[in-house]
Amino acid sequence: MANRTKFKMQRALGMELPGLGKEGALEKRNYPPGQHGRSSRKKLSEFGVQLREKQKLLFHYGLREEQLRRFVRMAKTGSDAGSWIQALLSSLERRLDNVVFRLGFARSMAAAKQLVSHRHVTLNGRLVNIGSVVVRPGDVVALTAFAAGEMTENARSRPRLNLPHFLRFVDEGVNTQGQLVGMPGVGDVPFEFNANQVAEYYAKRGV
Incomplete structure (x- = not known):
């Protein structure tokens, strides 16, 4: 993935993702890409917030959508409704x-x-x-x-x-x-992240 694309991803999300490598990527341009980027930080819809949190996982861990869906399905197998997101993030970290x-x-x-x-x-x-x-x-x-x-x-x-x-x-x-030597959990994801939004995203899509 080209460095320019990585930079745009992080600007669109409004945060740095450690998995993309470069520190200080947003120090000079911490606003969305595009000619109206400085003034276009709009309030996201509920779906938009859920999508953003899911995209963070895709970009940081370098996954394709189907790869993440497969991990979601694996996490739900053998987990109750309230704990599969914990199992998902533990698997991604491992x-x-x-x-x-x-x-x-x-x-x-x-x-x-x-x-x-x-x-x-x-x-x-x-x-x-x-x-x-x-x-x-x-x-x-x-x-x-x-x-x-x-x-x-x-x-x-x-x-x-x-x-x-x-x-x-x-x-x-x-x-x-x-x-x-231990099992990682939600708190070990190395960036600001709302696990509940990802759970809601996939719950609504029947994954």
Whole structure:
């Protein structure tokens, strides 16, 4: 995804999304794109608010609509009506590509997806190239010896986000292997977000 498109997305939403990588993206132009952007921040309808919250998930995690719908359906399976949104966000945070991002191996979700798809990441010692794999408590995610060198040195030296409570580095002082040690929840989504609006969005669409 081009940097210009990423910037427009964030301007349209009125906030930065860490998964898109760049810090300070809205410091100079914190208003919607377009020639009337400075004066066109309109009050959103109920549907508009719900759509905006759903779009945040799509853009931050780098998902397509059908991918997110699939995770919604999975979350609803085995969850009661009041808790599936918690299960959804826990699964999104535990996707392998997101764990790679949250461990600081990459500065953006796009870079994390590339690391995984190019077979530079292992899960419990085995190479995995599917970013949508959901990591389980106790699983160890690590960079290959090749990727642990100069390829990711810059990202690891200045991670986009702080290490969350549900992850830890396996070896103290070495940030090339991480382990899932807890279950993330709604509060671990790393941007301002209204989970209830997403729940309402999909409830009205029978997903």
